[in-house]
Amino acid sequence: MTRRLGLSVLAACLLAASLAGCFGGDPPHRVLRVLASAELADMAPILAELREQTGVELVLDLTGTVDAANALTPGAYHHDLAWLSSDRYFRLKLARSGATGAPPLRTSIMTSPVAVGVTPAVARSLRETAPDHQVSWADLADGAAAGTLRFAMADPRHANSGLAALVGVATAAAGTGDVLRPEDVTCDRLRGFFAGHRQAADDSAALVEQFVTHRADLDGIVDYESALLALNASGRLPEPLEIIHPQDGMIASDYPLLLLDPARREAYDTAVNWLRTPAVQRKIMERTLRRPVDPTVARDPRLAVDVGNALYFPDQQEVIDLLLQRYDDPSLREPTRVIFVLDFSGSMRGPRIAALRDAFAALGGGDRTEQGKFGRFYVGEQFTVVRFGGRVLDEHDLVMRQPGDLDTLRSWLRVDRFDDGTAIWSALRHAYDRAAALRRDHPQQAVSIVLMTDGENNAGLGIDRVLRDLPASVRTFAIAYGEADRADLDRVARAGGGFAVDADASSLLTAFKEIRGC
């Protein structure tokens, strides 16, 4: 009996050993601490499978991507890995830190472009007005400036989706087709776009919550395509958003997994290899709606759409810093005041006044070029129009609350009363006084003066008097037209921190556009 038992045990042991040899034992449990972008919280079920199948557990420490990159200091990492939606900001930071060693090993796991989700009604109207019905960043800026597109976008100082959107829209606004350079950021062409920016958050996931909470006051949200598709699938919206991939380009994120501690290489390789297997890639796509990096994985129909061309991401930290500084500037949230000082002397009669009226119609939204859409008057912007001849003829104030308000502004320019004299410097002085009063009442508000004249000063104050009393903090721009004295205008504009433009060299509209946003 004992012997029989012994034999059975022996057979069972042999069988067990054989099976163990065939199927392997449980893999050892290894824990990797990962500094991760907040939106990767949605990877939890897949990471549970990773642990089950490989023994590698990724413990995610979630935060905004830009914050994460700022927390990563070469040589003083507090995590084994970092998993960011994009490591571009980190790479720029690394380059600027002067680090000369090998950058952390990186493996892209999945991708998702930044896109714009809008309500179907807004999508329809955007498409109707866009050339070829292909919506670009310029069309979105146009809608935001006109007040018809109010959107949520994450804070680019903390979140990659916000930073990618900011770089994208700024690159499109520069309109060079080239990578954004520091000089492209000097003039702020994004005020119209930001007029529509109503909600922000520190990361992409929090932004979605903000959008749902404030849905009644919003028309759209700028976020990862995956976040927008997931929101649509969640059933939390009465009707799904239409997802627009701006025709002129976008910036995609490729979710690299970075190895910060080389001693954890084996576990890192295990995790990366598992995450990149076709079956897992498919699972990631199905569950998170991010795009697989494995070209063999057949696409979910929602991800089969063309994402538009990638815009080039700056390779200089300086450009990003400038963009973020602009975003950080509280005056960006304050509507600006522009004081137009317009020459209505007799020489402006005829084609010149017609050109001026056309220019204002174009700036009010009539200019359908890309640059026109970025540079147009925007909701909240405040205007003062001073007409002058041999003296100040009249002065009007306007706050643009809706596109129809611009009809009022245009009506002021429709008057056909011209004066014989040209008191340029007296009119400018009048504008300075007005600006000083505005600054006193609203110290946060940016006030600029745009002086347009087609002649030489023949009445009122002399130029030296004006130059002597120049107020600080009010930028002055000048548009020289017809017989205007270019040198004098240039002197005054430069002294006022701005510049002069010759409208004869291009057109009055181009001259106005060159000044817009600077």
Add this chain to the structure above:
Amino acid sequence: MPNGSTIAVEPTLAVRSAATPFFRRGRFLWPFAAALACVVAGLAALAPAGHLLLPFQPTEVLQGRMASKGDYFEDPEVKRLLMGHHLQVNVTRMGSHDAAVLDTADADLVFTSGEASGNQLIDRRQQAQPPQFAKAYYPFTSFVVLATYREYAETLSSRGIATPQGGADGSLYYTLHLDKFLPALEAPDNTWNDLGLGRFGLSNGNRVVAHTPNICSANSAATYLGMLAYMKNGREVVTADGAEALARTIQPLVRSQGLPTADLFQPYLTLEGKSSAPVVVIYEHQFLSYQLHQKETTGEVDRSRVLLYPDPSFLVHPQLIALNSKADGLARLVATDPALRNRALEMGFRQLAPDAATKVEPLEGYLQSKGVQVPEFDSRTRGSLPDPLILEKMIDVAGSCRR
């Protein structure tokens, strides 16, 4: 029966048959047979993979640093062949320059994509006191080429900048006339739309650019810079005189792409590739390997993805550098073993004067045998890169590299 008599009853002894050995008994036999079947099945699975006796022999694990040549050591078939020699290579990917110049204490071998970086490493090790082991092998070669999509190639073709090879529609290869491509890159604010991409059903307002990996660390990017420099220098090899000034004029052409991506080829194969980087500087073997695989798995090559062969052409010689004797054994094997050399061919690599004994057929013959179009070359129009030290200086200037 009389009293007192006893009848002795013969004891009846049950005659038992001789004991069956335990190994022939059913209770043992069934479980054991199952176990045995399992073992046999395991062996059967291991045998064709060449792993049969591996559990009984130690495997040498080598640490290798390389860029795109990691494709070779990460190929399952190469891994299997090496395993047959009890060798395994763990690949750490990094740009060729980084692979060669960073501290190599934890590496057994470095596989640079070109010679310039490799030579620096060899010089450094030979000049060390005492000199350190460094032995270079050149197992195969490849051309630096530009991979793109049909619409972009046709756009270039419509402008006379590229010409399809073989004259037929659907050619996989185009000859890229660098003398005409250079002005298209240099024209200020010249976008793909300006070149007429719209005629082929696409729109792209981005400036005409070929995407490269980081010029400060990648050999393909360095070679591309060298290509442009050679053309700008009137098809003359750039010498020390004026090299930096020349690099400054090329800087906008290689930096317009903005922050470079580390890996360009994998994204190029995805659905989003055409959006993210429509023209990428890669090695010929990467593209051919992809097309051979497509042909094998689907029966057709992918005609939406095509290759631009620069004219003049730039051939690079990847350098497999052994940093110790065990790596030397591996490197020699890669360079001489017929099976490994054959696998390199199957992966689209070209081979320098194949050893007569190995009887490895040239790449053209292999492509032909697989029914994949053979690229054409005018072997007389080879471009030349400057001296490695001059090229390095140019890279530093054009890429504003920190060293």
